[in-house]
Amino acid sequence: MAIDSRLSERLEKIQPSSTLAITSKAKKLKSEGKDVISLAAGEPDFDTPGFIKDAAIEAIKSGFTKYTPTTGILELKTAICNKLRKDNGLEYSPNQIVVSCGAKHSIFNALFVLLNVGDEVLVPSPYWVSYPEMINLCSGKVRIIPTSRENEFKVTIRDLHKYISRKTKILILNSPSNPAGAVYTLDELGQIAKLCVSKKILIISDEIYEKIIFDNCKHVSIASFGKEVSNNTITVNGVSKTYSMTGWRIGYLAAPQDIVDAVSKMQDHTTSNPASISQKASLAALNAPEDFTQKMCQEFQKRRDYIVGRLKNMKKISFVMPHGAFYIFCDISKLNMGSVNFANRLLEEKLVALIPGDSFGRDDFVRISFATNIEQLKIAMDRMEGWFNMGKF
Numbered sequence: 408m409a410i411d412s413r414l415s416e417r418l419e420k421i422q423p424s425s426t427l428a429i430t431s432k433a434k435k436l437k438s439e440g441k442d443v444i445s446l447a448a449g450e451p452d453f454d455t456p457g458f459i460k461d462a463a464i465e466a467i468k469s470g471f472t473k474y475t476p477t478t479g480i481l482e483l484k485t486a487i488c489n490k491l492r493k494d495n496g497l498e499y500s501p502n503q504i505v506v507s508c509g510a511k512h513s514i515f516n517a518l519f520v521l522l523n524v525g526d527e528v529l530v531p532s533p534y535w536v537s538y539p540e541m542i543n544l545c546s547g548k549v550r551i552i553p554t555s556r557e558n559e560f561k562v563t564i565r566d567l568h569k570y571i572s573r574k575t576k577i578l579i580l581n582s583p584s585n586p587a588g589a590v591y592t593l594d595e596l597g598q599i600a601k602l603c604v605s606k607k608i609l610i611i612s613d614e615i616y617e618k619i620i621f622d623n624c625k626h627v628s629i630a631s632f633g634k635e636v637s638n639n640t641i642t643v644n645g646v647s648k649t650y651s652m653t654g655w656r657i658g659y660l661a662a663p664q665d666i667v668d669a670v671s672k673m674q675d676h677t678t679s680n681p682a683s684i685s686q687k688a689s690l691a692a693l694n695a696p697e698d699f700t701q702k703m704c705q706e707f708q709k710r711r712d713y714i715v716g717r718l719k720n721m722k723k724i725s726f727v728m729p730h731g732a733f734y735i736f737c738d739i740s741k742l743n744m745g746s747v748n749f750a751n752r753l754l755e756e757k758l759v760a761l762i763p764g765d766s767f768g769r770d771d772f773v774r775i776s777f778a779t780n781i782e783q784l785k786i787a788m789d790r791m792e793g794w795f796n797m798g799k800f
């Protein structure tokens with residue numbers, strides 16, 4: 408048999424990222440000395456707090472630099488259990504936790520141990536860019552569920568009923584969500600939980616933006632609806648966004664024992680433990696008072712309010728108010744141009760970088776990140792407003 412490509416067929420299904428294309432173009436322009444403002448960031452722009460760095464330095468100095476148990480050190484898993492109990496009303500024991508190299512890794516591991524070829528995974532759209540690709544990599548079948556602007560891009564049980572089939576195995580939920588900043592209410596999650604239990608659909612609940620939440624909204628963990636639901640749910644979280652620790656690569660999942668054991672076995676033969684030093688740093692983060700995160704969240708809310716105020720005056724676009732995370736998903740459909748074209752033109756003509764919505768399953772939207780200081784946001788909004796006022800659309 409002739410071999411056309413030396414890469415595996417699995418990779419053929421994976422889409423190149425238009426997110427990457429626009430960010431590398433922005434970087435190139437910057438390196439040429441252009442005054443590019445990036446509204447593309449997917450991580451908080453704050454430094455990791457000093458006490459967390461100190462814990463890592465201490466770990467290095469004391470020689471905590473060797474393999475740890477695959478699923479993470481007991482102190483960290485205990486701190487995670489305490490957090491899940493205190494913040495989320497979830498009861499897990501340390502042996503039901505697997506610490507991995509970021510929430511992304513936890514989600515991938517969960518999909519990998521759960522999916523057989525052709526199993527369907529429900530993904531409400533707009534979605535975080537990596538979900539469909541991870542499902543493809545795990546030989547699952549992606550079933551995108553469009554959600555409506557009117558319902559703030561949250562999936563309803565009516566939507567779910569339309570897409571559930573005999574092959575449906577998993578629903579991925581993300582609250583607060585990237586890219587829309589949607590926050591599901593207690594009632595909405597209760598209905599979804601009930602449906603998933605009755606249909607025996609597992610839920611992967613990605614709660615990575617849990618602590619970045621505005622307007623007195625309350626984050627609810629879907630696994631908190633009782634034993635039947637928690638038996639059906641994989642809760643994913645991490646330290647990346649909450650403590651501005653994206654580079655440290657620590658995420659975790661909490662799940663029923665059979666799933667945890669499978670993930671643990673898999674991680675044993677792939678990455679082994681996440682970095683020992685990052686584990687110690689994450690332990691310090693989880694055991695600390697929440698001042699840093701609260702201040703960061705207040706700052707994000709200030710920025711959100713600022714951008715919202717500015718966007719309201721730009722009649723060519725509209726948006727859905729985000730109640731969490733640090734993004735605003737903007738409707739550009741009135742402009743009759745695709746999101747990649749919009750992002751490219753804004754970058755070339757006004758040196759403002761943002762992410763095309765097609766990466767998230769909505770080509771009629773773009774994502775603005777406000778993980779950038781307010782001075783930069785102001786300049787970016789001035790440029791955007793000026794661009795719209797030029798009226799070249």
Ligand SMILES: Cc1ncc(COP(=O)(O)O)c(C=O)c1O
Pocket residue numbers: 449508509510511512535581584585613615645646647648653657658
């Ligand atoms: C919705 C969502 N889930 C998970 C992640 C990944 O988090 P981590 O850096 O912990 O892997 C991101 C990062 O952007 C995200 O937006």
